[in-house]
Amino acid sequence: DSGVTQTPKHLITATGQRVTLRCSPRSGDLSVYWYQQSLDQGLQFLIQYYNGEERAKGNILERFSAQQFPDLHSELNLSSLELGDSALYFCASSGAGLAGNTDTQYFGPGTRLTVL
Amino acid sequence: GQNIDQPTEMTATEGAIVQINCTYQTSGFNGLFWYQQHAGEAPTFLSYNVLDGLEEKGRFSSFLSRSKGYSYLLLKELQMKDSASYLCAVRDITGGSYIPTFGRGTSLIVHP
Numbered sequence: 767d768s769g770v771t772q773t774p775k776h777l778i779t780a781t782g783q784r785v786t787l788r789c790s791p792r793s794g795d796l797s798v799y800w801y802q803q804s805l806d807q808g809l810q811f812l813i814q815y816y817n818g819e820e821r822a823k824g825n826i827l828e829r830f831s832a833q834q835f836p837d838l839h840s841e842l843n844l845s846s847l848e849l850g851d852s853a854l855y856f857c858a859s860s861g862a863g864l865a866g867n868t869d870t871q872y873f874g875p876g877t878r879l880t881v882l
Numbered sequence: 883g884q885n886i887d888q889p890t891e892m893t894a895t896e897g898a899i900v901q902i903n904c905t906y907q908t909s910g911f912n913g914l915f916w917y918q919q920h921a922g923e924a925p926t927f928l929s930y931n932v933l934d935g936l937e938e939k940g941r942f943s944s945f946l947s948r949s950k951g952y953s954y955l956l957l958k959e960l961q962m963k964d965s966a967s968y969l970c971a972v973r974d975i976t977g978g979s980y981i982p983t984f985g986r987g988t989s990l991i992v993h994p
Contacts, residue, residue, distance in 0.1 A: 768924065799981070809925070809969065809984040822981050856924060870915065871982070873924040 769793065770874035772857050778880045784845040787877045791838055791859030797821070798840040799860070799871060800832055804853040815840055844879070852881045886985035888970050893991045894960055902955045902988045904970030915971040915982055916944050916955045925969055928955070957990075965992045 811824035815834035
């Protein structure tokens with residue numbers, strides 16, 4: 767158990783809908799990262815938040831957005847869902863994730879999203 | 883960005899030793915991670931190398947050569963539960979990003 771929690775574990779929805787995925791980092795971690803993993807793409811970095819502020823952006827679509835709240839939990843919002851958005855979505859956390867810091871990312875159990 | 887290459891699949895026998903290679907190309911190398919991922923589960927941290935040499939941790943060891951852009955993960959005394967995907971991830975600080983980029987992973991199948 768990494769100490770990172772994610773809900774829900776599974777999510778099934780229809781095209782065009784909007785969903786929210788939730789992540790709570792390990793106690794004391796300030797950085798949260800979101801990743802998408804599909805069979806043909808591997809683990810793709812979406813976005814990072816540090817202490818409530820966006821820190822880095824990866825291959826995140828404009829239909830997707832995220833935020834980190836004062837209690838450090840984070841939410842990933844996916845809207846106008848398409849069939850191709852079906853994937854495993856992982857959240858990871860680390861101590862700082864800042865320049866010069868070499869801390870390790872610890873991953874949550876993931877949310878499996880199925881878009882029908 | 884990084885160009886990370888690792889074999890797609892490997893097979894080995896229970897009790898044996900297997901070496902999973904990872905090669906990469908970066909301009910601002912700042913560390914290499916290995917993760918284990920069972921199907922449908924979260925990646926689990928195995929090791930971190932930033933200096934050349936071998937890091938040993940129980941049955942698992944990881945080696946790094948920065949000049950060659952090369953790392954390997956060595957698994958000894960293989961067990962059936964070691965059947966999983968092994969992800970190599972490289973951190974490149976070029977451009978100021980400290981986010982590691984993950985390879986596609988090596989699927990290891992351990993058979994009796």
